[in-house]
Amino acid sequence: MRENLTHAIEDYLKAIYEIQTTHGKAGTNQLAALLEVTPASVTGMIKKLANTEPPLLVYEKHRGVTLTAEGEEIALEILRHHRLLELFLHQILGYSWDKVHEEADMLEHVISEEFEARIAEALGDPQRDPHGSPIPTIDLKLPPDSSRPLSSMKPGETGTVESVRDNDPDLLCFLEARGLVPQVDVHILQHSPFDDNLTIQVGGREEPIVLGSRVTSQVFIAQN
């Protein structure tokens, strides 16, 4: 079962894992949107993955799916590949942080365990990828995540950027230009209703900046 995993299957498992960690359970339409396929296609794939031996996910009709231990293991394996690769590309090959995601998305399905082990070693068993997301350990554990989206913060609160979503290169360039990168402190100055814009102070910068929710929902903050 570990050998006949197609790229598509790995992508499904990764997507389910991602949704699962924030919503507890992954729905068909949610998955369809994330994977950019139709809901019917998702139902089809889901049924297949629920009937492998061992099953990679538990499927309750109309109620979404949850990964089994086996499915989660594979998802975490791919996630480890992905995040190690991102850091490797950034740190060792000098990729800019907005370009690593795309390349890692291709390589993650292809590299061997030896490759994984060797880049992990070259990087000194790192904890976080260039966007601040934790890298699953070799035994596929992740630290508990207590960060909250920047969009949920209220005026007066402060925190430190823990991570940012890595999938949109343009957003990453935007964030970098404004100093909104992991480890930087932020201070919420005001929240404007209706449009949910936040005015915040970033790091040591003088000028506060105003960010819409398309941005603030993609940035995750650890409380001080």
Added chain:
Amino acid sequence: MRENLTHAIEDYLKAIYEIQTTHGKAGTNQLAALLEVTPASVTGMIKKLANTEPPLLVYEKHRGVTLTAEGEEIALEILRHHRLLELFLHQILGYSWDKVHEEADMLEHVISEEFEARIAEALGDPQRDPHGSPIPTIDLKLPPDSSRPLSSMKPGETGTVESVRDNDPDLLCFLEARGLVPQVDVHILQHSPFDDNLTIQVGGREEPIVLGSRVTSQVFIAQN
């Protein structure tokens, strides 16, 4: 046309290139043997590749195929990927020389031009892979090759190992153990008829060794 290249197509072009450089023309059965598919499959693929726009190869029925400039360009591109990757895996990630081939065979189809450029830079625009084979330059040129198989050498002749075939890990371990690696000098002591065994002296070693043609045909020597 450069985008819809499958792994299989790239492997065909690589195989054709390889056969072409030694035999001038690649025959259907030769290709079938090298790629481990049936001749019928080869004919099918060949017809497809002859009818792309632009054509990747010239196909004369019953007479074998030759790559067009476009096909050769792609073959060399993949070959460059392969050999750069081999060196990269060996030099930067510490792979042993017998393990690089397999991993490079997977990665060569997947890496981007940026990845290629960055490892080339990290390696200082290298000329040769770990097995001594030349790496096509960025504009896809290869130096003329004047090496001859060790198996063709006569007693009394001397030379320097230029390269060894990279596809058999066991052979590579065997060769390494005997010091038969690129840059090492060899001196042919005797040739025994019927079995074509060669007795040779390797590098600074005292003890001569005896090698069968399964080995000597895989080692290529540059004349001094």
Added chain:
DNA sequence: CTCCATATTTAGTTAAGCCTAAATATTTAT
């Protein structure tokens, strides 16, 4: 000029992965 090795054609097969559209079912929120 005929035979043999080589190559080609023919006629499927397999597999993955996706799609639509219409009908149906289920859950949840008002």
Added chain:
DNA sequence: ATAAATATTTAGGCTTAACTAAATATGGAG
């Protein structure tokens, strides 16, 4: 309780990308 939102089924199809086995054809060596 019913509508709206969500999910599933059904049924059929499409495309790409390979593969194989068996029958047939070709060309070159002698």
